[in-house]
Amino acid sequence: MNPMENFNSLSAAELAELDRACGWSLNADELAEVQRQFRTMGRQPRRGELETIAQTWSEHCKHKTFSGPVAYRAGGKVKRYKNLFKETIVKATRTLNKKWCLSVFTDNAGIVEFGEGGRWGLAFKAETHNHPCAVEPYGGAETGVGGVIRDILGVGLGAKPVLNTDTFCFGRLDGKKKLPRNALGPERIMRGVVEGVRDYGNRIGIPTAAGGIYFDDGYLLNPLVYVGCAGLIPADKIEKKVRPGDLIVCIGGRTGRDGIHGATFSSANIDEETGSSAVQIGHAVNEKKALDVLMRARDLGLYNAVTDCGAGGFSSAIGELGSETGARVRLERALLKDTRIEPWEIWVSESQERMILSVPKGKLKRLAAILDAEDCEYCVLGEFPGDGRLLVTFGGEPVADLPMEFLHGGVPNFEKPASRRRVKVSSKKPAAPAYWAGALKALLAHPNVCSRRSVITQYDHEVQGGTVGKPLQGRYGDGPGDAAVIWPQAATLDPADMHGFAVGHGFCPAVGRIDPYQMALHSADEAVRNLLCAGADVRRTALLDNFCAASPRDPEVMGDLVQAAEGCLAAALAYGAPFISGKDSFYNQSRDAAGREYPIPLSLLISATAPVKDVRRSLTINFKAAGGALFLAGRSLKGMGGSVYNELKDSGNNAVAGLDLKAAAALYEAVRRAMEAGCVRAAHDVSQGGLAVTLSEMAFSGGLGAEVDLSAVAREKGLSAVELLFGESPARLVVEVEPGREDEFRRFLKGLPAAFIGRVAGNTGLAVSDGGERLFFEDIDVLKACWQKELI
Amino acid sequence: MRKRRGRVRRGGHGVPDPVFAQASRRAGRNSIKGDDMMIEIWTKEKYAGSEEAGFIGRMAHAGLKVKAARLSRLYRVDGDLSRAEFDRLGRELLADPVSERYSLKPGANGFKGAWRVEVWLKDSVTDVVGDSVREAVADVLGRRPERVRFGRAYYALGPSAAAMEAAVRGTLVNQTVNRFGMEKI
Numbered sequence: 003m004n005p006m007e008n009f010n011s012l013s014a015a016e017l018a019e020l021d022r023a024c025g026w027s028l029n030a031d032e033l034a035e036v037q038r039q040f041r042t043m044g045r046q047p048r049r050g051e052l053e054t055i056a057q058t059w060s061e062h063c064k065h066k067t068f069s070g071p072v073a074y075r076a077g078g079k080v081k082r083y084k085n086l087f088k089e090t091i092v093k094a095t096r097t098l099n100k101k102w103c104l105s106v107f108t109d110n111a112g113i114v115e116f117g118e119g120g121r122w123g124l125a126f127k128a129e130t131h132n133h134p135c136a137v138e139p140y141g142g143a144e145t146g147v148g149g150v151i152r153d154i155l156g157v158g159l160g161a162k163p164v165l166n167t168d169t170f171c172f173g174r175l176d177g178k179k180k181l182p183r184n185a186l187g188p189e190r191i192m193r194g195v196v197e198g199v200r201d202y203g204n205r206i207g208i209p210t211a212a213g214g215i216y217f218d219d220g221y222l223l224n225p226l227v228y229v230g231c232a233g234l235i236p237a238d239k240i241e242k243k244v245r246p247g248d249l250i251v252c253i254g255g256r257t258g259r260d261g262i263h264g265a266t267f268s269s270a271n272i273d274e275e276t277g278s279s280a281v282q283i284g285h286a287v288n289e290k291k292a293l294d295v296l297m298r299a300r301d302l303g304l305y306n307a308v309t310d311c312g313a314g315g316f317s318s319a320i321g322e323l324g325s326e327t328g329a330r331v332r333l334e335r336a337l338l339k340d341t342r343i344e345p346w347e348i349w350v351s352e353s354q355e356r357m358i359l360s361v362p363k364g365k366l367k368r369l370a371a372i373l374d375a376e377d378c379e380y381c382v383l384g385e386f387p388g389d390g391r392l393l394v395t396f397g398g399e400p401v402a403d404l405p406m407e408f409l410h411g412g413v414p415n416f417e418k419p420a421s422r423r424r425v426k427v428s429s430k431k432p433a434a435p436a437y438w439a440g441a442l443k444a445l446l447a448h449p450n451v452c453s454r455r456s457v458i459t460q461y462d463h464e465v466q467g468g469t470v471g472k473p474l475q476g477r478y479g480d481g482p483g484d485a486a487v488i489w490p491q492a493a494t495l496d497p498a499d500m501h502g503f504a505v506g507h508g509f510c511p512a513v514g515r516i517d518p519y520q521m522a523l524h525s526a527d528e529a530v531r532n533l534l535c536a537g538a539d540v541r542r543t544a545l546l547d548n549f550c551a552a553s554p555r556d557p558e559v560m561g562d563l564v565q566a567a568e569g570c571l572a573a574a575l576a577y578g579a580p581f582i583s584g585k586d587s588f589y590n591q592s593r594d595a596a597g598r599e600y601p602i603p604l605s606l607l608i609s610a611t612a613p614v615k616d617v618r619r620s621l622t623i624n625f626k627a628a629g630g631a632l633f634l635a636g637r638s639l640k641g642m643g644g645s646v647y648n649e650l651k652d653s654g655n656n657a658v659a660g661l662d663l664k665a666a667a668a669l670y671e672a673v674r675r676a677m678e679a680g681c682v683r684a685a686h687d688v689s690q691g692g693l694a695v696t697l698s699e700m701a702f703s704g705g706l707g708a709e710v711d712l713s714a715v716a717r718e719k720g721l722s723a724v725e726l727l728f729g730e731s732p733a734r735l736v737v738e739v740e741p742g743r744e745d746e747f748r749r750f751l752k753g754l755p756a757a758f759i760g761r762v763a764g765n766t767g768l769a770v771s772d773g774g775e776r777l778f779f780e781d782i783d784v785l786k787a788c789w790q791k792e793l794i
Numbered sequence: 795m796r797k798r799r800g801r802v803r804r805g806g807h808g809v810p811d812p813v814f815a816q817a818s819r820r821a822g823r824n825s826i827k828g829d830d831m832m833i834e835i836w837t838k839e840k841y842a843g844s845e846e847a848g849f850i851g852r853m854a855h856a857g858l859k860v861k862a863a864r865l866s867r868l869y870r871v872d873g874d875l876s877r878a879e880f881d882r883l884g885r886e887l888l889a890d891p892v893s894e895r896y897s898l899k900p901g902a903n904g905f906k907g908a909w910r911v912e913v914w915l916k917d918s919v920t921d922v923v924g925d926s927v928r929e930a931v932a933d934v935l936g937r938r939p940e941r942v943r944f945g946r947a948y949y950a951l952g953p954s955a956a957a958m959e960a961a962v963r964g965t966l967v968n969q970t971v972n973r974f975g976m977e978k979i
Contacts (some may be wrong), residue, residue, distance in 0.1 A: 138970045141919075189855065190965065205922070260920070283920040283971065340918075354920075 006049055010041050026056035035414045050346035050394060050401035057314035057350050058321055059413040061588055067554040067563075068586045070415040074564045075557075076422035083564070090567035091547055091581045094574035102542060103580055105240055110153040110309060111161070111231075112582025113240055114544045116613065117501040122494065123237050124503055125161040127153045128230035128546045128609045130587040134282075135227045139186065139194025140201075144284035146229045147202040148354050151289060152310035154233035156357060158240040160296040160308055161233030164466060164490040166203045168213040168229055169507055169607055170195055173222030175449065175793070181222070182594035188217075191225045193794055198284075199229065200460040205286035206293070210461035211469050212486035212505045215793070217449040218512070220603045223592035226550050228607050232505060234493035239300055242307035244323050246388025248360040250331065251305075252316070253373060253380040254292035255285060255355035257348050258339030288355040291378040296357065298376075304361065304369045311356035316383070317349050319358040320392075325406050327386040333396040337381045345396035360386060420560035425516050432642045432653030432724045438694075439778040441647070445691045445728065446698060446789040448646050455480060456792045466492040470502060470617040471536050476624035480790070481703025484687055485536035489617040502617035506532030508608040513644035515603050516658050518562040522569025522606055523661040524644075527732045528689055529610035530577050534670050535685040535735060537621040537677055538612035543577060545570075546609040547584035552591040552601030562604040570606075576663030577670075579610065621677065623686040625704030628764035629741045630683060632708060634693070635673055636734030637665070637716040637755040640725055646691050647728040659731030666733035669754050673737065676750035684738040692728040694778075696736050698768060702786035707763040713773040716755030723772055738762060831875070833884045834897045834947065835867040841893045849948065858961035861952035864905050868912065868947055869927055873939025887934050888927070901979050905949045909958045911966065912975045914945035919971045949979075 012020065017033040028036070036055055040047045047055075057063060068087040073080055083089050095106055104123045105113040111127035131146025147166060154163045172195075173179075173188035181187060186194075192215075203210040208231070260282040299305060311319045316336075320329050333348045343351070361369055366382070373380045392409065394402040435441035445451055458473045463486075471487025474480050485506035491497055508528030514521030526545065534540050547570055552559050574581055591601035614620050639659035642648050648656065676682055684704070688696045693712075701707055712726060725731070736759075739747045744758065763769075769779040837845060846863045853860045869888060871880065877898070884896030897903075901910050915921050923944035932938035948966065950958060959976060967974045 138968055140968075141971060186968070187964070190968075194968070201922075260918075283915070283922070285920050285922050285925065287922060287926055 006052070007046060009046050009052070010037055012037070024052070026052070027060060028056055031414045031416055032059055035412065039408055039412065048400065048402060050349050051404055053346050053350045054317045054321070054402050054404065055409065057317045058409050060313070062313045063318055064413055065586055066413065066415055067418065067588055068549070071417040072420050072560060072564060073417050074420040074561060076561070086564065086567055090571040091584065094571045095580040095582070097575060098578060098580045100580050103544070103582060104237065105158065106580065106582045109157045111157040112544065112546065113157065113235065114582060114611070116234060116503065117494070117499060120237055123235045123240055124232060124611065125154050125157045125235055126230070126232045126544065126546060126609070126611050127157070127583050128167065128228055128548050128607065129153065129585055130548060130550055131227050131229060132224060132550065132587055132590055135191065135195055135225050136186070136223065139191045139225070140198040141283040143195040143198025143227055144202045145282050145354050146227055147199055148284040148286065148289055149310070149312050150229045150231045151206065151208065152312065152357065154231045155293055155296055156308050156310035158235050159242050159305070160239065160300045161235035162297055162493040163208045163231050163233040163293070164468065164493050165212065165232040165486065165488050165505060166208045166210040166230065167505060167507070167609065168199045168210055169509060170228070171216045171218065171221040171226035171605060173219050174217050177219050177222065179219060179222060182592070185223050188222060189794065195225065195227055196457050196460060196794070202284050202286045204462045204465070206290045207465050209463045209465050209469050211463040211473050211488070212507065214507055214509060215454055215457065216509060216511065218603070223600045224590040224602045226590065226602065226605055228548055230546070230609055232488070232503070232611065234490050244307045244327050244360040244386050245362070246327050246386060248306055248362055248386045249366060250320060250329060250383040250385060251359045251361045251366070251369070251380055252336065252383055253295060253357050253359060253378055255288045255353055256337045256339045256379065257351050257353045257356070259343050259347055259351060260353050282352065282354050284354050291376050292355060292357050295372055295376045295378045298372050299369050302368065304365045305359040306362060307360040309358055311352070311358060313352060315349065315351045315353065316358070320383070321406070321409060323358060323360055324386050324392065325410050326390065328389045328391040328406055329384060329393070330387050331384040331394040333394060333401060335381050335383050337379055345401045349394055349401055418554060418560050419557040420564045421557040422561045422565070423558045427516065427643070427657050428655055429641070429657040430654055431722055432655040434722065434724050435651065438727065439780045441728065442694045442698065442778060442780065443785065443788040444650055445646055445695055446785055447791050448650060448691070449793065450646050451691045451695055452789050452791045452793070453480070453482070454793065455790065456794050468492055471504060471620050471622065475622040476703030477705045481624050482699055484532040484623055485538070487536050487614050487617055487620040500616045500618060502614040502620070503611050504533045504536040504538035504614050504620070505609065505611045506536065507610070508532070509606070510644060511603045511605045512649070513658050514562065514566065514606065516643045516656055518565040518604055519569040520658045520660060521604070522566040523573050523663065524732050525606050525608040526570065526573035526577065526579070527661055527666060528687065529608040530579060530670065531687040531733070531735055533610055533612045534673060535621060535623065535687050536614070537619060538614050540612050540670055540674055541578065543579035543610050543612040544582045545574060545579050547581055548607040548609070549586040550590050550602060550605040551588050554588050559601070559604070566604060566606050572663060576667050621682065621685050623700055623703055624684055625700050625706040625708065625738055625762045626683040628706060628762050630738040630762035631741060631744045631758060632710060632760045632762065633737050633739060633747065633756050634715050634734060634759050635669055635737060635751065635756040636688070637718065638693070638721055638726055638729065638734065639718045639731035640721050641731060642725060642729055645728060645730045647724070653724060659729065661732045669733060672751045672754050673735070676747050679746065679750070681739050681743045681747045681750070682737050683740055686736050688734040688736065689730060692730050693734070693736070694727040694770065697770065698782070698785045698789070700736060700738070701768045702782040702789070704762070705766070705782070707765050707767040707769070707782050708760055709763050710760035710770045711772070712759055712770065714757040715759065716757055723777060726772065727770070727777060831871050831880050831898065832900050833869045833871065833880060833888055834900050835884070835889050836864070836895050836897070836903060838893055838895060852965060853950065853961055856961045856965045858953050858957055860950045863951070864903055864908070864949035866903070866947045868945040870943040870945065871931065871939050872941040875935070875939065879935055883931060883934065887930055900947070903949065905951070906979065908949040908951040908979055909953065910977050910979045911948045911950070911958070911962050912945055913948070913966050914943060914973055915971055916973050917943070
């Protein structure tokens with residue numbers, strides 16, 4: 003007998019077998035709850051209903067791990083969370099209660115105020131598309147970008163996208179590890195992902211201008227692909243509400259068998275048998291048509307609500323929009339790519355480029371005229387009746403008939419055990435290199451430091467004409483930018499409005515291997531500092547959290563997550579920077595034929611945005627002119643843990659420098675005021691590779707050397723020269739101050755750790771000493787040549 | 795008619811690829827209505843140095859020594875069009891007259907003795923470029939072809955069959971979404 007027809011009487015083992023066969027990724031408790039519900043209803047479930055439940059209850063859609071109860075054990079103590087997400091990330095935002103946060107955690111993206119006069123909101127969202135990229139990098143990356151753009155199109159009544167971001171993690175390209183059968187090599191994955199992001203962003207006409215690439219063999223089988231998007235929305239278009247009687251209108255792409263089980267796929271281990279059904283190829287041109295329709299129809303008030311078809315397809319999108327009103331859906335009306343498709347497959351297909359609108363009946367004709375004019379296909383799938391029931395039919399035959407209350411509130415959640423990982427930490431004095439300049443050159447050529455030019459130049463970062471702070475900066479346009487600065491005049495259509503915004507990132511998984519709490523602090527700090535270096539007003543920083551982790555069934559993985567989430571809370575409160583949106587992705591681990599598991603390290607990407615009052619006054623990293631006064635702001639601390647230097651050569655010290663949040667926040671506010679007063683000509687954060695790398699990048703990006711003496715630098719007692727030059731202790735930045743304004747700058751930073759360290763030189767030599775000891779002298783062209791190693 | 799001199803492989807199974815077979819059968823015919831046709835676009839040799847060097851470098855990274863290479867774009871147009879119309883598409887729509895040339899005879903680049911590898915998306919996979927060209931064809935000719943598919947051809951001189959196939963699988967093709975054919979010309 004077909005087990006589907008006998009669902010209510012299956013044993014736990016039979017349910018598990020059915021779950022595997024159907025690819026639902028429901029656990030035993032969830033399967034038992036579904037069975038219990040249908041027994042109560044007195045009937046067997048239909049395939050479409052089980053598929054709907056699997057999609058709606060998936061990790062991808064419900065975020066069961068992060069929003070569930072956790073018992074965290076550390077040092078004999080137990081701390082219990084009822085909802086980890088609400089008690090950390092959301093708590094920070096609620097506590098800060100910033101008036102300029104217009105929409106947080108309730109929609110497809112977070113929205114903060116933009117510009118003056120309360121006219122605009124800035125929507126910001128970052129997503130991951132990891133599992134699809136492991137199987138088909140090009141298509142996975144393309145659809146990742148397409149998906150996050152649709153999040154921006156589907157926030158409020160629709161925002162106009164003005165910036166795409168991308169941050170990737172791959173295995174080392176020069177790694178020697180043997181890959182399991184069927185696994186794609188890291189170079190192959192990287193090329194495909196870069197080409198996918200490039201093609202989608204370039205074709206749809208949105209600049210890809212911020213992000214990063216990180217290499218570590220922990221990502222050899224599980225690449226991480228974070229894609230983000232920012233867009234502008236009129237403040238009076240943020241509220242949306244489905245009204246009973248509205249029509250359900252699908253616009254954009256057609257529905258096919260592509261992408262079946264994408265949402266549940268994200269809750270599964272990737273193994274050698276992973277198939278292609280969860281992978282799709284994007285169609286940027288179709289999405290551009292939908293974008294153009296939405297912007298016109300939004301301004302004419304032709305729909306009451308909109309959301310995107312993402313994971314779970316119609317099932318999720320219509321289910322979410324109709325969570326209060328219910329929905330009547332007639333699947334035979336869907337426009338199909340392929341007629342050989344089962345009704346339940348239409349319902350859960352994740353075909354790309356589709357948006358769902360809630361349209362008043364009287365406005366359909368005007369909307370249809372715009373759709374026709376833009377050559378954008380559409381269909382009317384049904385209506386939102388107002389009775390709170392989801393009824394899906396195909397040709398009159400029921401596919402799903404479920405109460406929304408059960409669908410959205412019925413998922414059982416159970417307490418997950420979490421424990422602190424034991425890591426051996428050595429704080430001994432780090433070994434010094436035999437040759438300082440040699441170590442610096444090796445660091446500059448390291449894949450986590452070197453130029454990303456071969457990737458960046460594939461992206462159109464100039465489209466829309468508003469990329470002021472570019473990914474490649476400096477005198478020759480080839481130095482590394484800290485943050486993108488965007489002037490969204492393509493959305494405001496007001497060339498006299500000089501308001502802009504900056505977007506930066508922080509990402510420190512190497513620190514997380516040692517101390518996940520500090521990783522979160524360092525990541526948030528790096529993101530804020532990047533914004534500061536671009537001249538943004540960091541008092542109005544808004545953050546996104548994107549966690550990627552291995553299986554949360556491992557208590558140590560959950561323990562890492564708890565610590566990092568607590569770190570997010572602490573950092574957000576200290577910097578006054580609320581989280582406005584985010585996403586998590588679990589089960590980033592692979593299993594080979596021998597059953598060996600390959601988990602990723604806990605990876606937290608903090609994306610940050612802050613306003614730039616006048617984009618003409620934004621800053622870049624390069625030295626500007628000979629004679630510029632150089633200051634190192636921030637205190638240098640002991641510890642080489644998580645540093646690039648330790649990857650190159652184990653210094654014997656893996657202690658992580660702890661971040662003093664209060665001191666950092668005070669320092670940044672002082673630097674911000676100095677920037678506002680116009681004292682600062684260039685700024686660059688000290689991050690991967692340490693201070694020596696920061697100075698080198700500022701120098702060769704400006705084509706000017708410098709004479710630097712670090713003797714006055716504020717430092718922890720006993721700090722070694724290795725830690726000073728190559729350590730990555732947080733909350734530090736180098737600034738170039740206009741000659742003659744040094745005292746003014748000092749006044750702004752009175753009582754704070756900021757030391758004069760030298761001047762920009764008129765030649766191309768970079769000389770660095772500490773007291774009487776010359777640490778290195780090197781020509782900046784030599785340093786630049788090391789840094790300009792091509793990745794692909 | 796293009797001469798088939800070497801073994802044809804499809805996806806490594808040693809089966810002639812229908813794309814190769816169709817293209818060979820139809821190349822050079824005056825009337826091709828109701829059939830599909832391939833238009834191949836080349837970068838003129840004097841401008842092709844950097845793309846060829848990039849390909850050779852990429853193959854070298856995959857452990858394959860390639861003495862010389864050529865690359866091209868392929869458009870398989872499925873529709874009721876005349877040969878003159880295909881010529882017009884090649885000339886006016888698909889090839890940049892300054893830097894490129896086109897051919898309706900696949901592989902007609904005089905690159906004798908090389909491996910010719912065609913890489914296509916599987917027919918079930920969304921082809922954005924093909925879809926866009928289909929619309930552009932409708933704009934140029936006033937009629938929309940049934941379907942256009944976009945692919946790439948790579949020509950490589952030097953490697954053995956087994957090494958070439960391994961490199962193709964390792965770098966150019968993902969069999970989740972692609973199919974490929976390989977032959978000696």
